[in-house]
Structures are given as C-alpha cells and as structure tokens.
Amino acid sequence: MTVKFTELAYTNVDEFVYGFAKKPVKCANGMVIGGGTVYPEINMTLPMMSITEETMPKVLAQYEEMIHGVCSMGVELKVPGMIVEIELLPPCTFNPQWGIDVTKVVKGVMKEYETKFGLKSLLRMTPVDVREGKALKHMYKGAEWDQVMDTMKGCAANGADFLAIESVGGKHLHDESVMNIDLPKAVFSLGIVGCRDMIILWDEIVKISAANNVIASGDTACGFANTSMVMGHKNFIPKVFAAIDRVMCAVRTMVAVECGAVGPDKDCGYEGVYLKAITGTPISMEGRVAACAHSSAVGNVSLALADCWSNESVENVRLLGNMAPTVSMEQLIYDCRQMNVATAKGLALQMRDILVESDNKYDPTAYIMTPSVVLKIAGEIIKGKTHFERTKIAAGATITELRAAVLSGFLELGPKEMKYLDIFEKQLKSIPADEAQFTADMIKANPKHDLRMYDIS
Amino acid sequence: MFDFSGLSNAVIAGDEDVVLDLAQQAINAKVDPLSIINDGLIAGMNVVGARFKVNDMYVPEVLMSAAAMKAGVALVKPLLISGEVTTKGTVVIGTVTGDLHDIGKSLVGMMMECSGYAVIDLGVDVSGDDFVAAIKANKAEIVALSCMLTTTMLQMKTTIEVLAAQGVRKDVKVIIGGAPITQEFSDNIGSDGYATDAAGAVDLITKLLN
Numbered sequence A: 001m002t003v004k005f006t007e008l009a010y011t012n013v014d015e016f017v018y019g020f021a022k023k024p025v026k027c028a029n030g031m032v033i034g035g036g037t038v039y040p041e042i043n044m045t046l047p048m049m050s051i052t053e054e055t056m057p058k059v060l061a062q063y064e065e066m067i068h069g070v071c072s073m074g075v076e077l078k079v080p081g082m083i084v085e086i087e088l089l090p091p092c093t094f095n096p097q098w099g100i101d102v103t104k105v106v107k108g109v110m111k112e113y114e115t116k117f118g119l120k121s122l123l124r125m126t127p128v129d130v131r132e133g134k135a136l137k138h139m140y141k142g143a144e145w146d147q148v149m150d151t152m153k154g155c156a157a158n159g160a161d162f163l164a165i166e167s168v169g170g171k172h173l174h175d176e177s178v179m180n181i182d183l184p185k186a187v188f189s190l191g192i193v194g195c196r197d198m199i200i201l202w203d204e205i206v207k208i209s210a211a212n213n214v215i216a217s218g219d220t221a222c223g224f225a226n227t228s229m230v231m232g233h234k235n236f237i238p239k240v241f242a243a244i245d246r247v248m249c250a251v252r253t254m255v256a257v258e259c260g261a262v263g264p265d266k267d268c269g270y271e272g273v274y275l276k277a278i279t280g281t282p283i284s285m286e287g288r289v290a291a292c293a294h295s296s297a298v299g300n301v302s303l304a305l306a307d308c309w310s311n312e313s314v315e316n317v318r319l320l321g322n323m324a325p326t327v328s329m330e331q332l333i334y335d336c337r338q339m340n341v342a343t344a345k346g347l348a349l350q351m352r353d354i355l356v357e358s359d360n361k362y363d364p365t366a367y368i369m370t371p372s373v374v375l376k377i378a379g380e381i382i383k384g385k386t387h388f389e390r391t392k393i394a395a396g397a398t399i400t401e402l403r404a405a406v407l408s409g410f411l412e413l414g415p416k417e418m419k420y421l422d423i424f425e426k427q428l429k430s431i432p433a434d435e436a437q438f439t440a441d442m443i444k445a446n447p448k449h450d451l452r453m454y455d456i457s
Numbered sequence B: 001m002f003d004f005s006g007l008s009n010a011v012i013a014g015d016e017d018v019v020l021d022l023a024q025q026a027i028n029a030k031v032d033p034l035s036i037i038n039d040g041l042i043a044g045m046n047v048v049g050a051r052f053k054v055n056d057m058y059v060p061e062v063l064m065s066a067a068a069m070k071a072g073v074a075l076v077k078p079l080l081i082s083g084e085v086t087t088k089g090t091v092v093i094g095t096v097t098g099d100l101h102d103i104g105k106s107l108v109g110m111m112m113e114c115s116g117y118a119v120i121d122l123g124v125d126v127s128g129d130d131f132v133a134a135i136k137a138n139k140a141e142i143v144a145l146s147c148m149l150t151t152t153m154l155q156m157k158t159t160i161e162v163l164a165a166q167g168v169r170k171d172v173k174v175i176i177g178g179a180p181i182t183q184e185f186s187d188n189i190g191s192d193g194y195a196t197d198a199a200g201a202v203d204l205i206t207k208l209l210n
C-alpha cells in the first residue's frame, strides 16, 4: 500500500492543542471528540481472579460493579460526557462469547445511566490481539485470527461504540530489539513487518466497524514503544532508545488511520501526538492518572494535546476513598474540568505549555512530545514514500532533534545517553536503502522467527 | 598467581573475542580451570551484577557480558575434573499459563545467571507439567514463577499444586514475582518466597539455598 497523508494536518503550532482536532469524531449521542472538550476515558480491569466458564458470572458481576461506580461518579460530578474503555483480558477474546457478555453488561449499565440521569457515555471495546504464543500458526488465518475478528464483530454488534486493539504484529522481533537495543531490528519490526500486518488487520477492523455502524478508533504502540519506555524508565536501556522507538512507532500506528480508522486513537499510544499532527485525528492520552497502571516520565506533557484523558487501566480493588476505578474516574473528571475551563477562558495555549514545560526537560520521550518538536519531526516523516522510509526518517529526525535539544540546553541527558545517540545513529546508517534487500538480510539474520506466518518470505 | 584482571575486565566490557583470547592464554599457562571460571569469568560477572543493581549498566550491556562469560566458560569447561561444580545451583524459571509477559521474568533470569546460577528459562505461558519436566531433567533446586496479570495470579497456585501432585514440590524451593504479587499472596499459595525485583530475587534464592 502506498502511504497516505503527505501533508501535516497542522502547520501552526498555536492550533495544535488539547481538546481540538482537525477531524473531530462526531458521535450519535452528541458527543464530539476533538471538538473543544476534553473528555475523561476510564479504563478498568479485574482484581485477582481466574476467568473460566465457572467464574464468568463473578467476572460479569465485577464489571457491573465497576461500571456502576464510574457512571455514578460521572453523574455526581456532572461530567459533560465520558468514554469507558474495556481492554478485554485474554480469555475473553479466546472465547469471543465471554467478551460479548462483558460488552452487554457494561453497555447495559451505561444505557441505564443515560436514561435515568442523562449521562452521556461511549464504550470503547478493545479485544486482545491474541495472535501470539506457542500455538499460533498463522497471523491471518486459523483460531487466533478468527477469535480476534469474532470478538470484534460480537462487541460491535452488542454495544461497542468504538473498536480498538493493541496489535502485536512484529512484536517478537521488537522485544529482541529492545533487549539488545538493536535499532535496525526495531526498524524492520515496525516499518516492515508491523506496518504490513497493520494493513491486513485494520482493513478488516474497518470493514467490521462499517458493517455494524460503529467507529473504528485506533491502535497503539503498547507492545512496542511502551515496552521500551518502561525499560528506559527503569534505567534498563537508554532512555533515548525509547524516545526514538516512540517516534518510529507513530508510522506503524498511523497505518490504522490510513486504512480508515478515525480516532480517538488509543490512550496508551503516546505516539498519538504524531498521529494528530499528521492526520488530524483526535487522540486519547494517559499520563499522571495512569500511575495506577504504570509509572512514566510523561505525566503532564501527555495531557497537552489530548482529546480524551485516560487512566490506562486500574483493577477493581478497594481504596479508602472508593473502589479504585471510581477513584480514577474522579481524578480524570477533575483534570478534564480544569483543562476545559482553561479553554473557556482563552488560556488553552498557556495551559498546554505549562504541562509541556513541566516535563520536557527531564526525559527524551517527554521532549519529543513537545508540540513544536512534534510538528518538526512529523514534517520530516511525511516526506517518506514508504512506511519503511518513514520509519527510518522518524529515527533519524528524532536523533537530530534530541542532540540539538541537549546542545541548546532544552533537554538534560547524561553522557552515557549521549554516547548511545551516536551509537544509534551509526546503527541507523547501516540499514540499506532497499527495502527488499533489508528484508532479505533481516530474515537471514533472524532464522528463529518464521515470517512466513506473515506471508513474508 | 595468574592475573585475572584482564579476563574479568573483558567480561565486564562484554568483549567475547578478548574473553576467549585471554581464557585460552590462561589455559596455555596451565592455570587451574576452575580458577579461570571462578576468579576470572564469574568474578567479572559479579562486578556486572553489582553495577546493574545500582543502575550503572544497561540490560543489553549485561547481556553482552553474560554472553562473553558463557563463551569463556564453554571453552574452559571440558577441562574441568568431573564433579567439579561451577554453578551455585539450578533455577527453572518461566511465566505461568495464560500469561505472555516476558521481560520481567527474563531480567530475573539474567540476574540469577550473572550471580552464578544455572538458569533454565522456559519462556512464557508455561504449564505446571512443563515445569515438572524441566525440574526433573535439570535437577533444579529452585523454581521461579512470574506473572503480570491479575487474572493469571491463581495459575501460580495451580502450578504449585501440580508440582505437589507430581511429587517434586519437596525437592525444590518455589519463588514467585511480578507486578501484582505480594508477600501475602505468596504466603497464601504456599510459595517459599517472593521478591519485588531481580536483585531481590537473587538475594532470596541465595538465602533459601543456604
């Protein structure tokens, strides 16, 4: 597939701000994502328990309790609208019917609050991309593919407003690239294997969405750049690798939009800021309120361009204040209120910059989420004619920007991190220009991974 | 005595070629093979482990050191008198059934290897039966279970039950870990210990084996 989006959706950084997207998503209930209001997006998961046929009634009761809690908080705090995301757990995709049952229960309660209290809400269902593990034979046929698609269809037909996925095509190669900080392998995983996988996967999700009159929302680099970000944050790998990886991931995640997804892009995809810059799609983001799920160095900057504000995921356990999902909901609503009031007072840009500057000096991923930097690097990415080229450009432009930022004092990086910038630049230069050649080299160098599973040989 | 500093430093630098070269020199100089391993190769790896613990080395650097050390050990090992032990013990590690989170488990395995344990990494989505088979095949003293999902935690309990049912529970110490795990959970399911991170996991097995 040829790349789409050869121009930026934003050229003026003063238009590039939270709450507003060039291509807002208008929903049937009147909510407009990216139309000026930042909405909370709550995501919640099960506490310690197994998911089996026998425990399914208990599983559903958990979801019911959680959704009641968050909806009543929504009513209590007079939220103008909210999004609920359920990232299904693996058994609820391996058994599509269980995922469908979860959807029905959650949507049922959401409808109840709409009827009784006028609470506007939208449901994002995220089946698990179960196309991995020992039993997997092929990415596009067989049990796993069918389970993902059947769950998508079932969720769409039974109450989902948005479909999303955290896709994993190419992840096995990427995991190794992170553990060995091997940039060429990351480029191969993302720019070639991952992007090709996205086309096949998202063409199908877009079709399912259209057939069921639901919105194909988006994907995320969760399995990719979030893994390297977590590793960088723990000082297990250089943080600059995570930043470079993040921007490269934008090219892969954007394939969903090239195939027809319209947003809001998924919360844990911090590369969403690049999607917004290039495609104009609204994005969901997570940051400080997602500390319940994982730590990060981008707690504030991630809110600067967000159209929905999420907590990533929290398990249903009791805290002093309330059940954890309800606590998260409250935090999200207060954050969104503050953002929306700033907009109403004409202070959105100041608010955006306060958020950005509170984080962007201290960490390279935070830095590359700075709106002006995003537009600059995104402007380079779109010059690439193929996904492979764009991925390489993303890496190169990020290295250039990070180095310049350190030299001009905008970013603090230790000498070891700087040394690795040089190493990654060298690694990048070692990649041949010819995609077929590079693919052949990589297949040869990685005999352990059978890419025929992807119909790549 | 042979000067091992060059060999240790090559391990720390992760330079496999230099390690092989210096190990061969030591062999040629008739240095006791066990001493080459313990005072040269493993001594270097101990420094690596200590530096990793205080964030002074990255994982990929540690992996390079480990690979260099292993290459050195492989060169020297055939010269050992049979029965001479070069490891502190054998650990079988894996992520339990239904869970595909890999990284934390791999790091724990890596740190154990750095500290002189033989580590058999079974990967992810590992069943109780697979653990039992690996324990028997490798005469393991430690079984390390990892899980990252709240919905796979109870698989740890199941795994321990399988070990008991198949008669190997008494031969091994079981330790567990992963983001949702707590000491209380560990106590409740009858595991022998829990640690929050990779360095803690090494301290834990050292304590359990002594």
Ligand code: B12
Residues within 6 Å of the ligand: A045, A046, A087, A088, A089, A090, A126, A127, A128, A129, A166, A175, A222, A223, A224, A226, A227, A230, A231, A234, A292, A293, A294, A295, A312, A313, A314, A315, B098, B099, B100, B101, B102, B103, B104, B105, B107, B108, B144, B145, B146, B147, B148, B149, B150, B151, B175, B176, B177, B178, B179, B180, B194, B195, B196, B197, B198, B199, B200, B201
């Ligand atoms: C990276 C990641 C992934 C990657 C994994 C990549 C890989 N190759 O492993 C991918 C994207 C594939 C993934 C997938 C999923 N994930 Co995930 N993932 C994470 C994340 C962000 C970080 C995990 C990580 O690698 N951390 C870095 C390592 C170094 O830390 P660690 O694993 O904690 O390990 C340390 C300690 O725990 C300890 N330790 C670990 N094991 C052991 C063992 C022993 C014996 C000992 C002593 C110690 C020990 O030592 C380690 C080193 O210090 C966590 C968030 C979190 N809070 O951890 C979510 C998280 C675990 N994932 C989550 C979810 C929901 C999923 C998915 C279901 C998502 C989906 N809907 O598709 C799938 C499930 C796949 C499956 N079947 O398992 C949830 C779990 C929620 C729940 N109900 O439990 C979490 C908590 C995020 C969240 N809050 O939403 N995930």
